[in-house]
Amino acid sequence: xxxxxxxxxxxxxxxxxxxxxxxxxxxxxxxxxxxxxxxxxxxxxxxxxxxxxxxxxxxxxxxxxxxxxxxxxxxxxxxxxxxxxxxxxxxxxxxxxxxxxxxxxxxxxxxxxxxxxxxxxxxxxxxxxxxxxxxxxxxxxxxxxxxxxxxxxxxxxxxxxxxxxxxxxxxxxxxxxxxxxxxxxxxxxxxxxxxxxxxxxxxxxxxxxxxxxxxxxxxxxxxxxxxxxxxxxxxxxxxxxxxxxxxxxxxx
Amino acid sequence: xxxxxxxxxxxxxxxxxxxxxxxxxxxxxxxxxxxxxxxxxxxxxxxxxxxxxxxxxxxxxxxxxxxxxxxxxxxxxxxxxxxxxxxxxxxxxxxxxxxxxxxxxxxxxxxxxxxxxxxxxxxxxxxxxxxxxxxxxxxxxxxxxxxxxxxxxxxxxxxxxxxxxxxxxxxxxxxxxxxxxxxxxxxxxxxxxxxxxxxxxxxxxxxxxxxxxxxxxxxxxxxxxxxxxxxxxxxxxxxxxxxxxxxxxxxxxxxxxxxxxxxxxxxxxxxxxxxxxxxxxxxxxxxxxxxxxxxxxxxxxxxxxxxxxxxxxxxxxxxxxxxxxxxxxxxxxxxxxxxxxxxxxxxxxxxxxxxxxxxxxxxxxxxxxxxxxxxxxxxxxxxxxxxxxxxxxxxxxxxxxxxxxxxxxxxxxxxxxxxxxxxxxxxxxxxxxxxxxxxxxxxxxxxxxxxxxxxxxxxxxxxxxxxxxxxxxxxxxxxxxxxxxxxxxxxxxxxxxxxxxxxxxxxxxxxxxxxxxxxxxxxxxxxxxxxxxxxxxxxxxxxxxxxxxxxxxxxxxxxxxxxxxxxxxxxxxxxxxxxxxxxxxxxxxxxxxxxxxxxxxxxxxxxxxxxxxxxxxxxxxxxxxxxxxxxxxxxxxxxxxxxxxxxxxxxxxxxxxxxxxxxxxxxxxxxxxxxxxxxxxxxxxxxxxxxxxxxxxxxxxxxxxxxxxxxxxxxxx
Ligand code: FES
Ligand code: FES
Numbered sequence: 012x013x014x015x016x017x018x019x020x021x022x023x024x025x026x027x028x029x030x031x032x033x034x035x036x037x038x039x040x041x042x043x044x045x046x047x048x049x050x051x052x053x054x055x056x057x058x059x060x061x062x063x064x065x066x067x068x069x070x071x072x073x074x075x076x077x078x079x080x081x082x083x084x085x086x087x088x089x090x091x092x093x094x095x096x097x098x099x100x101x102x103x104x105x106x107x108x109x110x111x112x113x114x115x116x117x118x119x120x121x122x123x124x125x126x127x128x129x130x131x132x133x134x135x136x137x138x139x140x141x142x143x144x145x146x147x148x149x150x151x152x153x154x155x156x157x158x159x160x161x162x163x164x165x166x167x168x169x170x171x172x173x174x175x176x177x178x179x180x181x182x183x184x185x186x187x188x189x190x191x192x193x194x195x196x197x198x199x200x201x202x203x204x205x206x207x208x209x210x211x212x213x214x215x216x217x218x219x220x221x222x223x224x225x226x227x228x229x230x231x232x233x234x235x236x237x238x239x240x241x242x243x244x245x246x247x248x249x250x251x252x253x254x255x256x257x258x259x260x261x262x263x
Numbered sequence: 264x265x266x267x268x269x270x271x272x273x274x275x276x277x278x279x280x281x282x283x284x285x286x287x288x289x290x291x292x293x294x295x296x297x298x299x300x301x302x303x304x305x306x307x308x309x310x311x312x313x314x315x316x317x318x319x320x321x322x323x324x325x326x327x328x329x330x331x332x333x334x335x336x337x338x339x340x341x342x343x344x345x346x347x348x349x350x351x352x353x354x355x356x357x358x359x360x361x362x363x364x365x366x367x368x369x370x371x372x373x374x375x376x377x378x379x380x381x382x383x384x385x386x387x388x389x390x391x392x393x394x395x396x397x398x399x400x401x402x403x404x405x406x407x408x409x410x411x412x413x414x415x416x417x418x419x420x421x422x423x424x425x426x427x428x429x430x431x432x433x434x435x436x437x438x439x440x441x442x443x444x445x446x447x448x449x450x451x452x453x454x455x456x457x458x459x460x461x462x463x464x465x466x467x468x469x470x471x472x473x474x475x476x477x478x479x480x481x482x483x484x485x486x487x488x489x490x491x492x493x494x495x496x497x498x499x500x501x502x503x504x505x506x507x508x509x510x511x512x513x514x515x516x517x518x519x520x521x522x523x524x525x526x527x528x529x530x531x532x533x534x535x536x537x538x539x540x541x542x543x544x545x546x547x548x549x550x551x552x553x554x555x556x557x558x559x560x561x562x563x564x565x566x567x568x569x570x571x572x573x574x575x576x577x578x579x580x581x582x583x584x585x586x587x588x589x590x591x592x593x594x595x596x597x598x599x600x601x602x603x604x605x606x607x608x609x610x611x612x613x614x615x616x617x618x619x620x621x622x623x624x625x626x627x628x629x630x631x632x633x634x635x636x637x638x639x640x641x642x643x644x645x646x647x648x649x650x651x652x653x654x655x656x657x658x659x660x661x662x663x664x665x666x667x668x669x670x671x672x673x674x675x676x677x678x679x680x681x682x683x684x685x686x687x688x689x690x691x692x693x694x695x696x697x698x699x700x701x702x703x704x705x706x707x708x709x710x711x712x713x714x715x716x717x718x719x720x721x722x723x724x725x726x727x728x729x730x731x732x733x734x735x736x737x738x739x740x741x742x743x744x745x746x747x748x749x750x751x752x753x754x755x756x757x758x759x760x761x762x763x764x765x766x767x768x769x770x771x772x773x774x775x776x777x778x779x780x781x782x783x784x785x786x787x788x789x790x791x792x793x794x795x796x797x798x799x800x801x802x803x804x805x806x807x808x809x810x811x812x813x814x815x816x817x818x819x820x821x822x823x824x825x826x827x828x829x830x831x832x833x834x835x836x837x838x839x840x841x842x843x844x845x846x847x848x849x850x851x852x853x854x855x856x857x858x859x860x861x862x863x864x865x866x867x868x869x870x871x872x873x874x875x876x877x878x879x880x881x882x883x884x885x886x887x888x889x890x891x892x893x894x895x896x897x898x899x900x901x902x903x904x905x906x907x908x909x910x911x912x913x914x915x916x917x918x919x920x921x922x923x924x925x926x927x928x929x930x931x932x933x934x935x936x937x938x939x940x941x942x943x944x945x946x947x948x949x950x951x952x953x954x955x956x957x958x959x960x961x962x963x964x965x966x967x968x969x970x971x972x973x974x975x976x977x978x979x980x
Contacts, residue, residue, distance in 0.1 A: 087364055094363065098308075103300035104293020106482070108431045109516050113902035116431060144293035153288055161287035164870045168702030169290030170431040170482030176291060195911030202902065204431045204483050205702050206877030208910040210870065243923050244637045 066134070073137055077102070078146035084133070092136045093117045093128035096143060104144035104173040108202075115201030116174040118181075119143045125181035125200075144173035147180065156180055159217045165210030171203040179215050188219045265760050265780075267753065268824055269861055269930065270715065272923070277715045279922065281866040284704045285726070286480075295480045298452040301437045303509035307336050309501060310366040311494065312356035312373045313518065314348045317384060317583040317895025321346050321355070323376035329358050332372050334365030337505040341497055348377070349556055350585045351896040352521040357497045359510050382583040382895040386425065386528050386553035387980060389578060395551070396579040398561050404572030409545035413536025416545075417609040420532050420978035421601050423943070423961045425553070426886040427905065428524030428590060432482020435513030436495050440503040446473045447499055451491070452513075454484040455738030457697040460731040462491040467499050476731040484701050485878075486589030487524030489738050517900040525888065526590035527554030529562045529597035530979055533605040535570070541615050541623040543606075546573040550601065553580040554587025562598035567635075567670045568606065568627045583895055589740055591878070592673060592936035596943060600961065603669040603944035608957055611655050617668055617948065618648055628670075631832035631858075635670055638834040638856040638921060642668070645854045645917050646836040656955015661844045664851070665953025668836045669944035675859070675933035677746025677827030678737030681814040682755040684713060686763070688806050690798035692717065693725045694755070698736040698748050700728060702874075703935060704867030705744060711863055712749045716756035718780030719797060734812065742933025746827030747815045749863055749931045753826055754813025762811060766803040767795055828929030833857040833937050835876075837945035838914075841953045843972060846965030848950055850880055850914035853942065858921040860932030865920070872918045872938040879942020881908035885962050906962075 067088035075082050077100060084099055093110075096102040096119070105128050108116035112130035119128045120142040148154035153161065156179060166172040175198065182189060182197035189197060194215050203211070270278065289295040326338045339357045342348065348355075356373045360366040383393055410416065430452075437450040447469060453459050456478050464471040481488070498512040514523055531550035537543050552559040558579030565573060590596075610620040618639060621628075628635050643649050652666050682696040694713050700706055709726045717724070727733065737747055764775035767785045771778070771793055779788045786794030795803075817823040838851040855872050862868050885906035889898045899905040943961055950968070951957045956975035958967050970977065 087362075089364060097300070098302070098363065101302060102293075103296065103302075106297075106431070107299065107513075108433075109902045111516075111901065111903075114431070148292055150288040150292055150294055153292060157288070157291040160291045161283050164284060164287070164866050166284075166287060166290050166702075167704075167870060167874055168432070168481060168483045169286075169295060170297060172290050173293040192911075195909075198910045202431070202907055202909065204429060204485075204878070204907070206874030206881075207870070208877055208908075208913050209873040209916050212910060243921050243926065244640065 073134055075133065075136055075141060076139065077141045078143060086133055088132065088134050090133050091129055092119070092131040092133045092141065095133035096128060102143050102145055106170055106174065108170070115178055116171050118174040118177040118201065120177060120181055123181070123184060125178050144177055147176065156183065156214070156218055159214035160211070163210040163214040163217070165207050165214040167205035167207055171201060171207070175201050175203065175211055179211070183215070183218055189215070191216065194219070265757050265764065267757050267826070269753070269826060272927065275715065277711045277721065279862045279865055282707055282711055282721065282864045284707045284867055285710055286700065286706050290480070297432055297480045297482050298435060298437060298450050298478065299432055299482070299513050301450045301511065303437060303439060306437065306509040306511055307359040307361060307505060308363040308366045309357055309359040309498060309510050309512035310363070310370040311354050311512070311518065312358070312370050312375065313352040314355050314377070315351065315896065316348065316377055316379050317351040318380040318382035319348045319377035320380060321348065321375060322378050323374070325374040326356060328372040328374070329356070329369040332360070332365065332369035334360040334362060335369045336360060336508065337501050338369070339497055339501050339504060341493070347380070350522070350583050352518060353585070354494055354497070357501055357512070359501050359505055384582045384584060384890040384895045385892060386580050386582050387422070387530060389551045389580065392580040394581055396558055396581070398577040398579065401573070401575045406545050406547050406572040406574040409572035410534060410536045410547060413545050414539040415609065415613050416534060416536045417605065417612045418534040419605060419608050419957060419959060420530065421604045421959045422530035422979040423528060423597055423600055424887040425528045426526045426590070426882055427520050427888055428485045428487035428526070428588065429520055429905065429907070430483035430485060430487060430524070433514040433516065433519040434488060434492060434494070434523045435511070436498055437509055437511045438495070438499040438502045439509040440499060440507045442503065442507045445469060446475065448475045448477070449495070449499060450477045451495065452481045452488060453478050454481070454488040454699060454701050454740060456699045456729055456731050457735040458489070458738050459491050463496065463499060466491065466496045474731070477729060478699050479729045481699060481701055484739070485524070485591050486593065486740055489589070489740060516902070520900045520905055521897045522585040524590070525554055525585065525587040527559035527587045527597070528552040529559065529601060531564065531601045533601065535605050535609045537609060537613060541610070541613050541620050543568060543570045543624050543627060544572060546570040546575070548575045550575065551578040551580055552597070553582045553584070555584045556581050557586045559587065560594045562594045562601060564598055564602060566595070566598040566602035567629070567672055568602070568624060569629055570627060584890070591875070591939045595671060595673065595936070595940045596882070599669060599671050599940045600944045600947060604947055604957065604959065607667065607948040607951060611951070614654065616652055618643060618652070621668070621670065631672055631830060634832040634858050634921065635834060638832065638858065641919055642834050642836050642854050642856045645856070645919060646838065646852065648836060655952050658953060662840050662842050663953040664838065664840050665949040665951070666836065666838050667945045667948025667950070667952055668834065669941035669948065670832070670834050671937055671940035672830070672832050673742060673937040673940070674829045675742040675746065675831050675937065676829035677750050677815050677931065677933070678743035679815060680736040680747035680751035681734040681812060682736070682748065682751035683734045683810055683812050684752070684755040684759045685808050685810045686759055686801050686804070687808045688802055688804060690801040691725065692719065692723060693727060694752060695727045695733040696736050696748060696751065697731050697733040698728050698744060699739055701739045703739070703744065703871060704864055705748060707867060708745055708749055708863045709752050712752040713756045716753060717760055719783055723783070742936040745863060745933050746931045750815035750826035751813050754815070755811050756813070758813050759811035762809060763800050767800045770795060770803060826930045828860050828932050831858045831860065831932050831934070831937050833941065835938070835941040835945045837942070837949040839946060839949040839953055841950055841968060843954070846968035848884060848963045848968060850912065850946065852915040852917070853880070853945070854917045854919070855938050856919045856921065857934070857938050858926055859934040859937070860929040861927045862920060862922050863931060868920060868934055869918050871934045872920070873916055875938035876916050876942055877908060877913050879939050880913055880946065883943040883946040883962055884908060884912065887962055
């Protein structure tokens, strides 16, 4: 499992495991959040030489707690949490982009921590509290963080956005007033191809308590005027019109 | 009287203001459904089998195990025994199964054997290319003579490698064949909803009207998503083969990076000459590059500066890689980086501040000269350039700072477009147009234009896009969308309003030319008391809805002024820190001053510029497709090794749009391309200013910086 906190990585390596394909079962390692997987119990379940129950390769029954609701599913053990959410539960807010824990588009919260859902097996998420972007707010009632994303236009195509929102949520939950540097660090596990980082950091800073007062934000450069001081130079046709609002905007 | 032309500045209510994108809430809550998110009843999941070799012939193909694999519903051979494969990762077989995991198993069970053939993937060494295509030489004046007479000359080699589009939503589609009706419905991640339907129709053998293409949301294209693509056609065919079951096929990341979009490389040897006062006189360049089997596009050289005596030759090198695709501002980032680097090196030889050097050559800047000079003055103040610029390489200590600048240009005139505005008896207004939002805010722009025209609040206008059954509009490329759709929407809304005025005039006891649409009412000009609410006016049409249409360009012979213009100039400045011990380049600040005609939505317009700066920074610092010369395959086909800028890499960004008198009159001009052209050039010049030596080849990785410091002038190889 990929966790962005300081915790060491836990659980199975999904890549190594997937390479085995369907023919390989899953060893119930006991690292699976300490909760016995549903089908591990029957006495008839095959055991490896070490006496560890083997799950799969066929579908097994699993139970997940997603956005506060218990759901029962039958899934092959190799199915990732991301695929379970997207293709079995129709929760498509989390996106599949790299499918290997490098882009953050699939970010969801597992027990309050941001995880890459593509790199957690659905099986592994049992017993945990899974929160997806759908749990945060709706179009009519956006979460303040979502509203800040919209206000600051922190999205273009929007494909990376739910992942950024959830990563930012996890960051603000553990550090309600992150500095700019902490925002950069906390969101370093997410990529945006359209280039919305400027809006994202403005949105998150707005949410950060006293964010605007952070000393390391907006490093003013000697000699550089404030963006607002600049007026476009073409002669104005209409006389005596009040000066138009300056167009220059800084992200910083 | 309703004028078609854009309202004057004092009459604008919504145009040019800061409006949040209307579909922002849908995107930020995860409610927006992209192609990748589409789920249809009984939908199958498809996976491709790709060729591992850059050049090969298929000698054996066995799909029997795949066909027998659990959950498999259909298998299609795309290229069979005997086919010659021309690039690595080309598509060979497609399998469709009940789940994605089952399709993956089946794809792994396909057996393909190849005879491996010789390949060529090296685009950097022109002399080692087995085949090159020379483009026509461009010549003006007497370049050799002028060069010989120049007081100061500078010669160098510079280059940009192939980079990828790398859209976060990969290319792909959900295809649903209806055998009974002989129709195809295709949900596609595309930049060209209207154009895709006939593309599919032709290749699957249906009348174009039987193909329905839908794209409500798409996760990035950048020029790579204009085609139905072979995988799209195969997805349609496998749906037909499976008996009309819907099939989803999305490329995986490796495929997206390898075959779904390249920006051509460009390398050049350039010599430039000037008089002692800095006046440019001569340019001689030989450039080359590749964008795959078809070769490369030609970078415009010299860029922006019309140097009187010039010769440029370009050679295209075919390589065994998938064909290049348009990448934001095709050929311009290449022409810009190569030219601005060479000119900056010349300015350094002359001992001139690059800002003074550009001003000295004002006469060569063409029709945008005035714009550039005004923009430079603003950029100067926003960056603090004049106060802080120092000659190259004067810094002390391990970390040195530098400033660099660059200029660019683009067309951006609106494409062909048509729009339909329907007024319902209850007063509701709906617009339909077969355009798409690739992330620029197209829905929002349309709503602003229509609401502004009809005097309605923004929320009163419903905009429907992303469906090939709506009135046709062009693909979203070349910064042509905003001009095209806003002009079409303006004309459609004006035509609707004229119909409303014609109906309302008798009811108000006046003539249509004396009416105006203000604040949700139709009223006699200057007499707020003599008015109908919008709803009352709509009810005058009886129980049936009425529809008006409008298009771009202006109807021929109408004598109407165009609502969209062309020709946008921009300047950018970069400030960097470079660590001479580690080779790490850090962006401190970027300033972008951009002209784009009449701004429809200031907020999303600025986002285009921020996004372009960031994408440009990413290409300058990190991006490069690395091909293995031995196998011809892409070595960095994942996000771990195809590096991109993250949120902490972008420094401070300042955006200034040129608006107001002198700019607005040209109408709406697209903004997606121009600001992405200059960043790498400005950053490269800032790096040279910091280090005192040129790092000639993008991206500016620590290795390249350290190499340049160790052996200045070694060029690009
Ligand atoms: S899809 Fe999970 S990190 Fe990229
Ligand atoms: S908004 Fe398009 S990838 Fe981030």
